[in-house]
Amino acid sequence: MTSTSRIATALKKVVAAAPLLLALGLAAPAAQAADASPWLNKTLTADQRATLLEKELTIDERISLVHGPMAMIFFPGMKLPEGAIGSAGFIPGIARLGIPAQQESDASLGVTNPGNVRPGDTATALPSSLLLAATFNPDLAYKGGAVVGTEARSRGINVQLAGGANLARDPRGGRNFEYAGEDPLLAGSIAGAAIKGIEDQHVISTVKHFAINDQETGRNFANSIISEQAMRESDLLAFQIAIEKGQPGAIMCSYNLVNGAYACGNDHLLNKVLKQDWGYKGYVMSDWGAVKSTDFAVKGLDQQSGEQLDKAIWFGAPLKTAVENGTIPAARLSDMTHRILRSMFAAGLFDAPAQVTVDKAANAEVSRQAASEGIVLLKNDGNLLPLAATAKTILIVGGHADAGVLSGGGSSQVTSDPDQLAIPVGGEGMMAAFNRMNFHASSPVKALKDRLPGATIRFDTGRYPAEAARKAKEADLVIVFGNQWMAEGDDAPDLNLPDGQDALIGALAEANAHTVVVLQTGGAVNMPWLDKTPAVLEAWYSGQKGGEAIADVLTGAVNPSGHLPVTFPVSIDQYPRGTMPGLGLPDGQVFDVHYDEGADIGYRRFAALGQKALFPFGYGLSYTRFSYSDVKVTGGDTLSVSFKVTNTGTVRGKDAPQVYLEQTPTQRTKRLIGFSKVDLAPGESTTVTLKADSRLLSQFDDKASHWTQAAGRYDVSVAHDAEEAGVKGGATLKFATRRP
Ligand code: BGC
Numbered sequence: 001m002t003s004t005s006r007i008a009t010a011l012k013k014v015v016a017a018a019p020l021l022l023a024l025g026l027a028a029p030a031a032q033a034a035d036a037s038p039w040l041n042k043t044l045t046a047d048q049r050a051t052l053l054e055k056e057l058t059i060d061e062r063i064s065l066v067h068g069p070m071a072m073i074f075f076p077g078m079k080l081p082e083g084a085i086g087s088a089g090f091i092p093g094i095a096r097l098g099i100p101a102q103q104e105s106d107a108s109l110g111v112t113n114p115g116n117v118r119p120g121d122t123a124t125a126l127p128s129s130l131l132l133a134a135t136f137n138p139d140l141a142y143k144g145g146a147v148v149g150t151e152a153r154s155r156g157i158n159v160q161l162a163g164g165a166n167l168a169r170d171p172r173g174g175r176n177f178e179y180a181g182e183d184p185l186l187a188g189s190i191a192g193a194a195i196k197g198i199e200d201q202h203v204i205s206t207v208k209h210f211a212i213n214d215q216e217t218g219r220n221f222a223n224s225i226i227s228e229q230a231m232r233e234s235d236l237l238a239f240q241i242a243i244e245k246g247q248p249g250a251i252m253c254s255y256n257l258v259n260g261a262y263a264c265g266n267d268h269l270l271n272k273v274l275k276q277d278w279g280y281k282g283y284v285m286s287d288w289g290a291v292k293s294t295d296f297a298v299k300g301l302d303q304q305s306g307e308q309l310d311k312a313i314w315f316g317a318p319l320k321t322a323v324e325n326g327t328i329p330a331a332r333l334s335d336m337t338h339r340i341l342r343s344m345f346a347a348g349l350f351d352a353p354a355q356v357t358v359d360k361a362a363n364a365e366v367s368r369q370a371a372s373e374g375i376v377l378l379k380n381d382g383n384l385l386p387l388a389a390t391a392k393t394i395l396i397v398g399g400h401a402d403a404g405v406l407s408g409g410g411s412s413q414v415t416s417d418p419d420q421l422a423i424p425v426g427g428e429g430m431m432a433a434f435n436r437m438n439f440h441a442s443s444p445v446k447a448l449k450d451r452l453p454g455a456t457i458r459f460d461t462g463r464y465p466a467e468a469a470r471k472a473k474e475a476d477l478v479i480v481f482g483n484q485w486m487a488e489g490d491d492a493p494d495l496n497l498p499d500g501q502d503a504l505i506g507a508l509a510e511a512n513a514h515t516v517v518v519l520q521t522g523g524a525v526n527m528p529w530l531d532k533t534p535a536v537l538e539a540w541y542s543g544q545k546g547g548e549a550i551a552d553v554l555t556g557a558v559n560p561s562g563h564l565p566v567t568f569p570v571s572i573d574q575y576p577r578g579t580m581p582g583l584g585l586p587d588g589q590v591f592d593v594h595y596d597e598g599a600d601i602g603y604r605r606f607a608a609l610g611q612k613a614l615f616p617f618g619y620g621l622s623y624t625r626f627s628y629s630d631v632k633v634t635g636g637d638t639l640s641v642s643f644k645v646t647n648t649g650t651v652r653g654k655d656a657p658q659v660y661l662e663q664t665p666t667q668r669t670k671r672l673i674g675f676s677k678v679d680l681a682p683g684e685s686t687t688v689t690l691k692a693d694s695r696l697l698s699q700f701d702d703k704a705s706h707w708t709q710a711a712g713r714y715d716v717s718v719a720h721d722a723e724e725a726g727v728k729g730g731a732t733l734k735f736a737t738r739r740p
Contacts, residue, residue: 037053037097037098038052039052039053039345039350040098040350040351042351046342046343046345046346047281047342049341049342049345049350050338050339050341050342050344050345051338053097053099053341054334054337054338054341056097057094057097057337059320059323059324059330059333060320061094061097062333062334062336062337063315063316063319063320063333064091064092064094065091065094065099065303065336065337065340065341066297066302066303066304066315066319066333066336066337066340067091067303067304067305067307067313067314067315067316067319068081068089068090068091068092068102068104068303068304068305068307069081069089069090069306069307069308070088070089070090070288070306070307070308070309071084071085071086071087071088071089071090071103071104071117072086072087072088072114072115072117073115073117074114074115074308075308078308080117083101084101084103085103085118085155085156085157086113086117086118087103087104087105087106087112087114087117087118087157088104088105088106088112088114088161088288088306088411089102089104089159089161089288089305089306090102090103090104091104091303098350099341099344100158100344100349100350102158102159102204102340102344103155103156103157103158103159104157104159104160104161104305105152105155105157105159105160105161106160106161106162106411106412107160107161107162107164107178107411107412108126108129108148108162108163108164108178108191108194108412109125109126109127109128109129109148109178109407109408109412109413109414109543110123110124110125110126110147110148110151110414110416111123111124111148111151111152111155111157111160111414112411112412112413112414112415113414113415114411115434116415118155120418121155121415122415122416122417122418123151123414123415123416124147124148124151124360124363124364124366124367124414124416124544125367125407125414125415125416125440125543125544126144126147126148126366126367126370126414126543126544127367127370127371127374127540127541127542127543127546128177128178128407128408128522128540128541128542128543129164129177129178129179129180129190129191129194130168130176130177130178130179130180130181130522130523130540130541130565130566131370131371131374131375131539131540131541131542131543131562132144132180132190132194132370132374133179133180133181133186133187133190133374133565134181134373134374134375134376134538134540134562134563134564134565134620135370135373135374135561135562135677136186136562136563136565136656136658136675136676136677137373137656137677138189138190138192138193138245139193139677140366140369140370140373140374141189141190141191141193141194141197141370142193142194142196142197143197143366143369143370144194144197144366144367144370145162145193145194145195145196145197145198145200145201145205146197146198146200146201146366147197147363147366147367148160148162148194148197148198149197149198149199149200149201149202149203149205150201150356150358150363151358151363152198152201152203153201153202153203153352153356154356154357154358157203158202158203158204158344158347158349159203159204159205159206159249159250160198160203160204160205160206161206161208161252161411162194162195162198162205162206162208163191163194163195163198163205163206163207163208163242163246163248164178164179164180164191164208164209164412165179165180165187165188165191165207165208165238165239165242166179166208166209166211166212166213166214166235166238166254167179167181167182167183167184167187167214167234167235167238167601168181168182168214168523168565168566168601168602169182169214169215169595169597169601169602170214170215170491170575170577170580171495171523171524171525171566171567171568171569171572171575172215172491172492172493172494172495172523172572172580173214173215173216173491173523174215174216174410174486174487174488174489174490174491174492174522175216175410175486175488176486176522176523176566177408177486177522177523177540177541178408178410178412178488179191180238180565181565181566181617182565182566182567182601182602182603182617183238183565183601183602183603183617183672184233184234184235184237184238184241184696185241185672185673185674185675185693185696186565186672186675187238187241187242187565188237188238188239188240188241188242188244188245189241189242189245190565191207191238191242191246192241192242192243192244192245192246193245193246194246195207195242195245195246195247195248196245196246196247199246199247199248199249199346199347201356202347202348202349202351202352203347204248204249204250204343204344204347204349205246205248205249205250206248206249206250206251206252206285207239207242207243207246207248207250207251207252208251208252208254208287209252209253209254209255209263209287210239210251210252210253210254210263210269210274210284211231211235211236211239211253211254211258211263211269212224212226212231212235212254212256212258212263212595213254213255213256213263214235214593214595215491215580215581215582215593216488216489216490216491217490217491217580217581217582217583218581218582218583218585218587218589218591219254219255219256219489220255220256220289220290220587221256221257221582221585221587221588221589221590221591222256222257222581222582222590222591222593223256223257223258223259223260223590223591223592223593224256224257224258224259224593224595225259225592225593225594225595226258226259226595226598227598227702228700228702229598229599229699229700229701229702230595230598230599231258231599232273232700232702232740233598233599233695233699233700234598234599234601236273237695239251240278240695241693243278243280247346248282249282249283249343249344249346249347250282250283250284250285250303250343251274251280251282251283251284251285252284252285252286252287252305253266253269253270253284253285253286253287253290253301254287254290255287255289255290257590261299262290262292262296263290264284264286264287264290264291264292264296264299264301265291265292265293265295265296265299265300265301266299266300267298267299267300269300270284270299270300270301271299271300273740274300275300277705277739277740278740281339281342282339282342282343282346283302283303283336283339283340283342283343284300284301284302284303284339285301285302285303285304285305286301286303286304286305286306287305287306288305288306288309289306289309289310290310291304291307291310291314291315292310292311292314293314294314294315294318294319294322294328295322295328296314297315297319297322297328297332297333297336298328298332302335302336302339302340303315303336303340319333364544364545365545367543367544367545368543368545368548368549370543371539371542371543371545371546371548371549371550372549372552372553372558373561373562373654373677374540374542374562375537375538375539375540375542375549375550375553375560375562376537376538376560376562376563376564376619376620376621377535377536377537377553377560377562377620377621377622377623378536378537378538378568378615378619378620378621379530379533379534379535379536379621380534380535380621381534381535382534383623384477384514384516384534384535385516385535385537385553385554385556385623386553386554386555386556386623387452387477387554387555387556388477389454390476391452391455391476391477391514392454392455392456392476393455393456393457393458393474393475393476393477394448394452394455394456394457394458394475394476394477394478394479395457395458395459395460395468395471395472395474395475395477395478395479395512396444396445396448396457396458396459396460396478396479396480396481397459397460397461397462397468397472397478397479397480397481397504397508398460398461398462398468398480398481398482398483398501398504399462399480399481399482399483399518399520400421400423400439400461400481400483401443401444401445401459401479401481401518401547402443402445402446402459402461403421403439403441403443404420404421404439404440404441404442404443404546404547405439405440405442405444405520405539405541405542405543405546405547405550406437406438406439406483406485406520406541407438407439407440407541407543408485408486408487408488408522408541409425409435409436409437409438409485409486409487409488410431410487410488410489411488412488413436413438414544415438416440416441416543416544417440417441417544419441420438420439420440420441421438421439421441422436422437422438422439423436423437423439424436425437425485425487429489431487431488431489431490435487437483437485440543440544440546440547441544442542442543442544442545442546442547442548443547444479444481444518444546444547444550444551445457445459445547446547447547447548447550447551447552448479448551448554448555450551451551451552451555451557452555458471458475462480462481462501462504465500465503465504465507465508466507468504468507468508469507469508469510469511470511472508472511472512472515473511473512475512476514477512477514477515477516478508478511478512478514478515478516479515479516479518479554480504480505480508480515480516480517480518481517481518481519481520482497482501482502482505482517482518482519482520482521482525483497483498483501483519483520483521484497484498484519484520484521484522484525485498485522486521486522486523491580492522493579493580493583494526494572495524495525495526495569495572496525496526496528497521497525497526502526502528502529505517505529505533506528506529506532509529509532509533510532513534514534515532515533515534515535516533516534516535516536516537516554517529517533517535517536517537518536518537518539518550518554519536519537519538519539519540520539520540520541520542521538521540522540522541523566524566524567524568524569524614525568526571527568527614530614537550537553537554537560538562538564556623556651559622559623559624559651559652559653559654560620560621560622560623561620561622561653561654561655561656561677562620563618563619563620563656563658563721564615564616564617564618564619564620564721565617566602566617567602567603567606567613567615567616567617567722568613568614568615568616569606569611569613569614570612570613570614574606574609574611574613576595576596576597576605577593581593581594602617603616603617603618603670603722603723604669604670604671606722606723607669607670607722607723608670612723613723616721616722616723616724617672617721617722618656618658618672618719618720618721618722619720619721619722619723620656620721622649622653622654622655623649623651623653624647624648624649624650624651624652624653624682625647625648625649626645626646626647626648626649626653626655626657626680626720627645627646627648628643628644628645628646628657628718628719628726628727629643629644629646629727630642630643630644630687631643631716631718631727631728631729632729633714633716633729633730633731634731635714635731635732635733635734636731636733636734637694637733637734637736638691638692638693638694638697638709638733639661639673639691639692639697639714639716639731639733640689640690640691640692641659641673641674641689641690641691641692641716641718641729642687642688642689642690643657643659643687643688643718643727643729644685644686644687644688645657645678645680645685645686645687645688646680646683646684646685647680647681647682647683647684647685648683649682650682651682652679652680652681652682653679653680654677654678654679654680655677655678655680656675656676656677657675657676657678657688657718657719657720658672658674658675658718658719658720658721658722659672659673659674659675659690659692659716659717659718659719660672660673660716660717660719660722660726661673661692661696661697661714661715661716662715662716662717662728663713663714663715663730664697664710664712664714665710665711665712665713665714666699666710666712670722671696672696672722673690673692673693673696673697673716674690674691674692675690676688676690694707694709694736694738695707695738697709697714697733698710698736698738700740701737704737705740706737706738706739706740707737707738707739707740708735708736708737709733709734709735709736709737709738710733710735711732711733711734711735712732712733713730713731713732714730714731714732714733715728715729715730716728716729716730717729
């Protein structure tokens with residue numbers, strides 16, 4: 001029996017058993033009439049339905065909803081909880097009341113299968129979230145979310161641990177590939193659209209990891225020190241925008257501390273910012289193993305997840321005792337369960353039809369489209385690309401490009417093919433045994449051979465640079481892959497490509513002047529060979545159709561339109577922290593990470609200090625050119641910017657025009673306040689109109705706890721990237737204060 005039919009047979013057996021059906025969250029019980037179960041009345045709001053159901057719960061049932069175990073075999077001897085289909089986590093249902101179990105799966109890039117817990121199960125692997133951000137196209141992020149949501153639901157998974165929205169404060173960040181870049185508007189818009197895509201498929205999505213979880217080094221002990229104003233204008237704003245756009249049912253709080261209190265027990269972040277100021281009505285679930293005590297419930301945490309990783313099941317018996325003896329108010333426990341049920345109703349977990357059809361080919365096509373729009377052409381001297389039809393002999397080197405495309409490691413790792421190449425990474429620590437460099441089986445070598453049947457294409461592994469260079473001399477053109485495998489739990493110590501790949505690329509560039517570099521990285525990297533290589537493509541982690549997408553861009557079947565969602569620095573010295581804070585400290589030792597740059601992340605700090613990037617935020621070349629004109633700005637309550645984009649080149653292409661705030665009445669600044677994605681034929685023009693989110697024009701007043709927009713003149717530029725002067729405009733705004 002094939003693995004897919006094994007799963008199908010297993011699922012059929014499960015569906016035959018009514019109580020298990022409930023446990024799987026596949027449907028509400030048919031027997032329950034709406035009058036006996038008034039919460040099944042779909043005309044009521046999610047809040048009303050949750051109130052009706054919540055009051056029926058016993059204290060034990062309430063407690064059972066607010067904590068749960070991992071649902072995978074993580075330690076030897078572990079067993080799957082009863083009713084769990086196998087995924088990251090599980091909260092049992094309550095059959096008596098028709099409450100479905102919560103089957104929780106990772107992550108943003110697709111439905112994962114940790115440790116092959118659902119034997120042989122594969123899912124569509126989207127490109128990294130950073131690549132999705134590079135599309136500057138929230139519609140694609142939405143489509144990607146819908147793929148993940150549909151595939152989750154088809155497996156009975158109803159909570160997807162997606163929506164990575166942390167900002168890339170440091171280019172060495174191990175999880176930057178799971179997030180959507182360094183800018184709050186871009187990250188919030190991309191993560192928000194992806195979340196909405198999932199929720200629209202009747203699956204709860206998280207947004208994570210709340211908050212200021214901006215490095216992996218010592219992630220359980222790092223104490224992020226940052227001012228209130230700075231976090232409201234940066235990391236928290238990204239979350240706020242993602243929540244507004246995506247309406248996630250859950251927020252996953254992070255491992256680290258923020259200004260001295262653990263994020264999952266952070267009264268200020270959870271109770272004040274999230275629930276009071278933003279009026280968030282969903283629930284806060286902990287990251288796996290991030291709960292330190294029962295009183296985190298009072299600090300705003302609603303659900304303890306992956307509880308085997310914590311010292312105790314704090315939200316089990318200890319919480320029950322605390323509620324019974326009055327240490328923790330019973331009303332708080334009811335609020336916790338109300339929030340969870342509300343999100344379940346809001347996503348349609350009680351109402352959505354059980355059946356869902358997965359069109360694997362269509363989903364793969366979404367992955368390919370995203371990859372095609374997110375690959376960034378960084379350099380193309382002498383229009384070396386698209387590959388000249390005259391190139392008769394092409395040598396492809398390195399990066400396992402014969403096998404597939406690289407993906408990032410950790411909990412977000414999707415298995416797209418049971419036989420995908422997985423190279424053990426090894427090393428020390430808890431994750432060493434699990435770490436594998438996984439390659440989705442979409443070989444760029446094969447894809448290029450398919451597209452260039454007239455060319456002789458050879459592949460060299462790149463293990464011996466001198467030998468590869470010898471072959472390079474014999475070729476018309478060389479394409480070398482540079483891989484940087486990044487994974488959850490580990491930051492890169494520096495920005496060099498590992499395993500001597502920079503030397504390999506340098507040797508090939510010396511040997512052949514027509515050397516094209518294709519990078520597969522988790523974020524920005526150094527390019528010591530850049531002067532010698534005429535063409536560079538940043539392909540990130542391009543997902544299960546990445547090889548095809550890379551070949552399409554290289555050959556011109558797709559005109560590149562990706563733009564950098566992160567700054568590529570000349571050197572890590574342009575960033576505020578030399579070595580990664582906490583590096584080398586023993587586990588358990590809390591250390592401070594001072595985010596003195598405040599809200600000036602990435603390009604904003606580069607602008608403030610007058611630093612030039614290797615490639616700036618927003619940058620990306622095309623095989624055509626776009627010009628901007630007719631900039632008109634109107635003011636009043638907020639800025640509205642309209643401008644004309646014209647394709648002045650000779651081929652069709654997509655552009656991502658960006659609007660930056662340059663000057664407010666009180667300060668010189670640099671801030672993305674709008675962006676768009678347009679598709680134009682040669683000679684064609686279109687007018688884009690963007691209305692700025694007034695928070696991007698304001699400052700957060702931490703004393704008054706609101707946004708203040710100063711009265712006066714605001715100058716903007718319409719530009720191709722954060723460093724270009726662009727076409728200027730401006731208008732006058734009124735004084736305004738707005739709720740936090
Ligand atoms: C990660 C989360 C993930 C969870 C469950 C944690 O280690 O930080 O992003 O959702 O595990 O797998």
